[in-house]
Amino acid sequence: MTTLVGAELPITPPAFIWGVDLPKPPSIFEFVNTKMLFDMLRPLQEEHMIIVYFASELTAKDFSCLEPNCFEFLRQVKPFNFYSQVHRPLLALQRMSEGSVIWEERETLLQLPCQRNKIHAYNFTDRDLQDHDQLMKAVSNSLALCPLLQIYTAHSEEIWAMKRRHDRFYLKGSRRQLAREAPNNPAALPTVLRHTTGLISIGKIVLAEEVKRGLIVNYKRSEVIIVDEAPLRLNFVDDTNIRNGFVLTISTSMGPLYIEVLPTMGNWRISRIVFIGNVTFIPRDLLFYSQKFSLCCRCFTTYSELGARLSLYMFHMDVVFNKYYSALDPDYVPKECWLCEQFLTPGLTQGIFSAFILLLILAIGTSMLLSIGRNKRFSSANEPELYVKGYAER
Structure with a gap:
């Protein structure tokens, strides 16, 4: 008060x-x-x-x-x-x-x-x-x-x-003072799962299931608990070489979560996630990163055909190719991050391309209208004069 x-x-x-x-x-x-x-x-x-x-x-x-x-x-x-x-x-x-x-x-x-x-x-x-x-x-x-x-x-x-109308940061002075006054509420640490050739770090996983009530669509959100006692499993797609693709398996409270990663022109791409009874979740944007980097995402969301959404927060994934290194080593340092934030999404790229085509058509049409009636070639003095047949000569 x-x-x-x-x-x-x-x-x-x-x-x-x-x-x-x-x-x-x-x-x-x-x-x-x-x-x-x-x-x-x-x-x-x-x-x-x-x-x-x-x-x-x-x-x-x-x-x-x-x-x-x-x-x-x-x-x-x-x-x-x-x-x-x-x-x-x-x-x-x-x-x-x-x-x-x-x-x-x-x-x-x-x-x-x-x-x-x-x-x-x-x-x-x-x-x-x-x-x-x-x-x-x-x-x-x-x-x-x-x-x-x-x-x-x-x-x-x-x-x-x-109290709600007043700016609490103005009352406290600064955000740093707020952080010093609340030492008993530290941020939740991410869960780190290791494999010999792979490493994953996840802050939290949220599942949003679609609930329809007439014309109104709501979402029931629940946090998926990661069983960190269970080891991370990594399987090859073709059982021969990791460079041909692999599947990471995470044990959760709702069952295993499979992340499929496939090669794309020398890069890695997260193609799909399979969860809760073999339901396939596909990302709308192309999530790819170079094989020389590790993938770092603050948050990425995948979608199923049934309308459900699966979001992974503070996601970090690294794959080890060198046989002399192991991700099980606590001193192992992951490769540099390849951020998944996209400045040019497919939708934005298509919009820019469509706008460029429309502007090009507008420019061509405007130039054609302005050139109507304009002589592009002058008559020569050596040429005979233009003869136009009149009505009296018929």
């Missing part, structure tokens, strides 16, 4: 005003300041009785609830005006009444007589929004014949909403 007070967070709770027509807010992103609220309500004060309800905690999100009994009364009142952010509404009311706002108890509020040019206020002490709605309905029914102007707002915003 001391930090929040020191940061001078804005006091801009929402306000629901009904019983009169007021100007619309300029924008949902702009708050109504105290002077604007004062100027809107001051001309109406003499002919109306004003009752203000202050909730202890209230945000604009509370008015967007979907339950059928949520603000059942407020949804039916007309005319009404909603302002998502009002700066210090109590201050505007105090200026209107010159500080003489009448604070009421619950029992006296239900028995108020009609008093024009008076401002009455009531404080809610809980978060029971349904009870707030019922009380405001009861007060409105008891003063049905009185010209009422009622306001439902709060003294300040909900404390957690204020």
